[in-house]
Amino acid sequence: MTNIIRRFRDRYLDVLASVYIYNEHRGYTSLDRVLLAVRAHCPDNQEFIAQVEKHRADEHKHYHMFKRYFQLRGQMPLRVGRTCGHIDHFIEQIFGCTIDELDTDAIIADPKLFEKLCRVIMLTEQRGMTQVDILLRNKFIKKDKIMMKIFKIIKVDEPSHWLPYHHWLSQNGDVRSTWRERATDFWIHKSLMLAKLPAIFIRRGTARMEFWPDEAEDILFEGTNAN
Known part of the structure; x- marks a missing residue:
């Protein structure tokens, strides 16, 4: 493998991960x-609750x-942020607010909003499953044993990430996604693949994270306990 191809592959895997x-x-x-x-809207549906817990x-x-993977590479991930967050953009387009601003109480109280949330998650996870199948055929992924192992595990897990919402909607709501929901999912995916990810790949000045995202959770948890 030439140095140019190796650098290209390393950058590709770096951005992807x-x-x-x-x-x-x-x-x-x-x-x-x-x-x-889910626990508030479907308190008696323990199977659905358990499936969402598994998803989490x-x-x-x-x-x-x-x-x-990054620890073994000896580096931190690139700081990509919500620009590359599929669910971030999906929620904003469909609900008109960020994930953090989503009104959980309103979703619990309104069956239509709850159904909409389930469809957004279902479509996002279906998109993710399709993408994993594509990545497992990628020549750069196939030559990286760790990445292959990761995506094979994800492939096994993915069906259980959208099927519970599909089953619940089939039995209790409207499983058919709207034209707007499908179009939004399609557009977000294409904008990520054709514009945002290539831009990160090309832009060598993208900074790396200074700490792991879950470290912020630990700090918040410790601060809560201190109070």
Whole structure:
């Protein structure tokens, strides 16, 4: 492998893993709020609650797999931020606010909003499953044993991340996504693939994280205990 190809591959994997570690962290922390809504909206549906809990646990596991990947590389992830967050943009486009501003009480109280949230999560996870299949055929991924192992694990987990929402919607709501929801998902994906990720790849000045995202959670937890 020539030096140029090696540098290209290393940069590709660096950007890819940085985007994934952001989205996995954003995923499991956001699912904490989803769990609150699910437990309140469906208190008697223990199966659905357990499935969402597993979804959250899997996202947390995936985050730590990518964290370990960077630790083995001896570097921190690139600081990509919400620019590369699929769920960030999806929530903003459909609900008109950021994930952190999402009104959990309103979603619990309004069945239509709860259904909409479930469809957004379902579409996001279906998109993620398709993307993993593509990545497992990527020649750079196939030559990196650790990345192959990570994405094979994610591939096994992915169906259980959208099927629970699909099943619940099929039994209790409207599983059919709206034209706007499908178009938003498509546009976000294309903008990430064709514009935002290539821009990060080319822009060599992108800074790296100074601390791991979950370290901020530890600091917040310690501060809460201190009070």
